Amino acid sequence: MTPIPTKGFDAMLLMIAGLWGLAGVMLLAAGAHADPRLTTAGSFLLFHAAAGMGLMGVPFMGPKLKLIAAFLLLAGAGLFAGDIVMRVTRGAGLLSMMAPVGGTLTMIGWLGVVVGAWLKLFEKPQNP
Secondary structure, three states: OOOOOHHHHHHHHHHHHHHHHHHHHHHHHHHHHOOOHHHHHHHHHHHHHHHHHHHHOOOOOOHHHHHHHHHHHHHHHHHHHHHHHHHHHHOOOOOOOHHHHHHHHHHHHHHHHHHHHHHHHOOOOOOO
């Protein structure tokens, strides 16, 4: 089986996290001046952007699990926040069930973090 090249994915997820952080700050500002519902979308993006960035630096999680968890956190946050923004600006969500799917994806991503920590906690010591 060919190993997954993780460096490109790391950079891509870090770039998405940066975009989500930027969008999160912009939405927080818009929420303060326009519609307060935008602060929920901004907070969701900003917190998950920071979590995704932090997760990329965790040394003990396997690269596949780390990438999957970070992807789920960022994709879910984008779907959730995007649905809120569409509801505020258009009066209706972009797609049916977009926010619940996004929220579910983020929860699964957080479970990936739990699994990674659990595996580290209970790994058998390696002999030198």
